[in-house]
Amino acid sequence: MSRTDRVVDSITRMILDGELAAGDRLPVEAELAEHLEVSRGSLREGVRALAVLGVLDVRQGDGTYVSSLAPERLLGPVGLLVELQGAGHARDTHAVRRLLEGEAAAAAARRSDDDAASAAREALARASAALTDGDHEAFLDADMAFHGALARWSGNPVLTALLDALAGRTTRHRRWRGQAVPDADARAHAWHTQILDAVARGNQDEARTLTQAHLLETERELP
Template identity: 60%
Template sequence: MSRTDEVVDRITAMILDGRLGPGDRLPVEKDLAETLGVSRSSLREGVRALSVLGVLETRQGAGTYVTTLDPSLLAGPLGLVVELQSAGHAAHVHAVRRMLETEAAALAAAAAHPPGAELMAAGEALDAAAAAMDGAAGTDHDALIASDLAFHHHVARAAGNPVLAALIDALGGRTARHRLRRGLSEPDADARSLREHRAILAAVVDGDVDRARVRMSAHLIAVEDFLNDLE
């Protein structure tokens, strides 16, 4: 194990055992390096690695702090893995996305009485998608993709599991270009997708767990089929 890896492991252990918590300031560099038994250069490398992972943040002139440790921060680096895997393996990435989002839709349906702010926002995202398709200049594909991402984000948030939502966001954000490609190359793909989204939301709002799961799965399988045909 390198000294940098040791720093990462030791600081992570300090967080896990409660010596450091979200928002806490790390000891000054000299003292922390002595506590960990490493050089200050190794400490800096370890801190940089943990900053990239969303665990620490360095504030100019104020020191280094533990972040909020929000799942959305910690899942962020997963986006790079997704991006790299998407090259030639896009269908595999979407298969994982389908597994997560199918269960998120089911959980959202189970918790949908009465529908909360997240499901209302999901409906607004679909209205925005419809508007993006009905512009005088034709479909605004950038706005349509943004609405697509927002819809899936809000359904995932409605599931009530922030880790699940963060993973879905990480996968969804890095796979948006595949959906854009489908929309540009398949006739009526955007309109079909909007209809499928509305059916998913209706099932979730009705609290129909099985229908929500099936509707989401069928919607995402259609994307996978498109990608399999390309590869």
């Protein structure tokens, strides 16, 4: 294990063991380097790595703090990982998204969330208007908003963060499909309408099945 890896592992362990909590300020550099038995250079490299991963916040002139450790912060790099996989893995990415989003829809059907329901309905209304206007970009924005609302409706912040990371990296493919596949936007809107109805009625199996069928159709139309 390199010294930088040792810094990452040690600070992570301090958080897991409760020595550091979300929002806590790390000890000053000299003190922490001595405690971890590494050079200041190695400590800085380890801190930078943890900052990229969303674990630490480096505030210039103020010090280094443990981040909020919120799922959306820590799972953000997943989106970058998906992006770096390249076009050759587009179907794999969509397949994972299909499985997760189907479970999110089923979870949403099990619970009540007025804010998420309102956001989903509003997204559907915007999508309908975009279809009437023939505005594909506006439809794409509404499409993203609908899927985001459905994820939040699940009540699972980790699942929501994962879906946000995956959905954001599939925008390019969704844009292509809307422009290249006849009636793709209209069909997506029809699926969304059925999905929202199933979730609102609390039918978990139907919500899961409709969501997965919708996304499977999208996968099959990828180039």
